[in-house]
Amino acid sequence: MCGRYVSTRSPQELTRIFDVARWSPEETLEQNWNVAPTNEVYAVLERADRGEEDEEGEAPARRELRTPRWGLVPSWAKDPKIGSRMINARVETVHEKPAYRRAFARRRCLLPADGFYEWQQLKDEATGKVRKQPYFIHPADGQVMALAGLYEYWRNPEVKDRDDPAAWLLTCTIITTEATDAAGRVHPRMPLALTFDHYEAWLDPRHDDTEHLRALLTRPADGNLNARPVSTAVNNTRSNGPQLLEEAR
Secondary structure (H helix, E strand, C coil): CCCEEEECCCHHHHHHHCCCCEECHHHCCCCEEEECCCCECCEEEEEECCCCCCCCCCCCEEEEEECCEECCCCCCCCCHHHHHHCCEEECCCCCCCCCCHHHHHHCEEEEEECEEEEEEEEECCCCCCEEEEEEEEEECCCCCEEEEEEEEEEECCCCCCCCCHHHEEEEEEEEEEECCHHHHCCCCEEECECCHHHHHHHHCCCCCCHHHHHHHCECHHHHCEEEEEECHHHHCCCCCCHHHHCECC
8 A cells, every 4th residue: 555655846846847737826735754644635637627618518628736635535425534544546446446436537636756655564583573664665766756646526515505615625545556676575565656658648537448547557667666764753644854764774
């Protein structure tokens, strides 16, 4: 799974990297070296504006930088708390699971990340006790990772006015696969990513060819990842700061 990651790039940098057309300064997030489930995160997505349809009834999709909450809440959910259990979607079944299949068909996004954390179980030979050692896994070249994600809108029935921003909750999930290379030596699962040349096809809400969409998903940094042990301070979701990325001795 992917349960923590790092996101420190500014919205100005992200809008440039991902060629974003629309971003609201009110949605600026702080740098986060310990992104955890239920946090607000940056997501790149494309949506069509209502009322701008062309002669064929289609509106142009604009690329946006938004801040959904991590943990997808399906539109049919009775309680938004379900999102805390839906931070990851398995690539093997994401296109057919009821919680994700509608979003996979029309609401795909990219979640920018500097890298992600995984934990490896290590046994102390002297005591026989097992401990979990956190690792920071990131592209060897330091480039941003475009993690493959889905987003969804959940309608809050307690807010009567549909035009009230509080009436809608925007959430997301990260798609994962079997881990390889440096990540595979630490944990059996890892997030998927997209390369620059696949951003357009993945984000296009009109693109609904399931097999082609799944074929766009690749290993982060094409498998060129570095992994280093870091302090167990990252285990605490309240811990934050660049010191979390320092190699543990």
